[in-house]
Amino acid sequence: MVYLTRKLEFSASHLYHNPALSAEENKRIFGKCNNPHGHGHNYTLEVTVAGEPDPVTGMVLDLKELKEILEREITQRMDHRFLNYEVAELKGQIPTCENIARVIWNLLEPKINKGHLHKVRLYETADLYAECYRNGAHGA
Amino acid sequence: MNDGLKIGLGRRYRFSASHRLHSSRMSEEENRRIYGKCNNPYGHGHNYVLEVNVSGTVDPATGMIANLADLDSFVEREVIEPFDHKSLNEDVAAFRENVPTTENICKVIYQRLKHFPKARLERVRVEETGNNTFEYAGEEL
Numbered sequence: 679m680v681y682l683t684r685k686l687e688f689s690a691s692h693l694y695h696n697p698a699l700s701a702e703e704n705k706r707i708f709g710k711c712n713n714p715h716g717h718g719h720n721y722t723l724e725v726t727v728a729g730e731p732d733p734v735t736g737m738v739l740d741l742k743e744l745k746e747i748l749e750r751e752i753t754q755r756m757d758h759r760f761l762n763y764e765v766a767e768l769k770g771q772i773p774t775c776e777n778i779a780r781v782i783w784n785l786l787e788p789k790i791n792k793g794h795l796h797k798v799r800l801y802e803t804a805d806l807y808a809e810c811y812r813n814g815a816h817g818a
Numbered sequence: 819m820n821d822g823l824k825i826g827l828g829r830r831y832r833f834s835a836s837h838r839l840h841s842s843r844m845s846e847e848e849n850r851r852i853y854g855k856c857n858n859p860y861g862h863g864h865n866y867v868l869e870v871n872v873s874g875t876v877d878p879a880t881g882m883i884a885n886l887a888d889l890d891s892f893v894e895r896e897v898i899e900p901f902d903h904k905s906l907n908e909d910v911a912a913f914r915e916n917v918p919t920t921e922n923i924c925k926v927i928y929q930r931l932k933h934f935p936k937a938r939l940e941r942v943r944v945e946e947t948g949n950n951t952f953e954y955a956g957e958e959l
Contacts (some may be wrong), residue, residue, distance in 0.1 A: 696879055707880055709887070772881030776904060778823050780876070805830040806886070813824045 729793020773806035924954035
């Protein structure tokens with residue numbers, strides 16, 4: 679099995695607010711991420727696909743094809759957007775790194791049919807990421 | 819959410835510390851031969867980067883596996899406060915008899931962090947320099 683990883687960056691704004699909680703609870707749990715007008719990040723996404731290289735092309739999946747999938751499914755949907763209001767898949771969820779990573783997994787998994795999606799890792803800053811992978815798959 | 823997916827969270831921390839690689843089980847000459855300049859008697863230091871990876875269930879009310887403030891304060895108390903700006907050999911009891919290589923630093927940090935109550939510790943990764951990285955995920959791997 680070979681693992682290939684492609685990176686992409688997008689910039690988006692978000693805020694953390696749960697309408698089921700009081701204003702004080704929101705402030706206490708989410709701190710400055712609860713600021714009402716939101717704030718933004720430069721996100722870095724790493725998408726790892728696992729598979730056996732095709733004997734003819736030597737590729738698990740053509741990187742051009744992966745790039746197009748990422749452009750269509752992720753960049754167009756999330757880049758320069760307000761995640762709470764403009765990304766339908768995040769409706770009703772707090773757009774934390776954990777939840778965005780799961781949404782990205784669910785968007786990409788059905789589209790990758792050479793090899794298979796192994797892991798999605800989303801950096802919100804250089805020091806914080808969330809990742810999503812199948813139970814039982816190793817995290818590396 | 820039971821969709822067979824696992825969600826992990828990674829967070830990077832920094833500490834600076836000195837160490838000397840020297841094993842009491844070897845002669846002076848063997849120590850010099852094996853550890854080279856890392857055996858210099860007064861020690862030397864690094865800016866370490868620690869990456870902590872935890873996994874768990876995402877709480878639907880918060881969208882989080884664990885509140886970062888809780889993780890940060892736990893790591894601060896267990897690792898950063900006792901290691902940062904310290905001599906690992908002299909100031910951290912676990913390295914009195916245990917050579918503070920980055921392999922051993924990973925294992926000691928894993929032991930200190932595995933009791934984090936809010937999420938499951940998956941692995942720790944320590945960068946001694948930008949070119950040397952070590953990881954430990956407990957004994958299951």
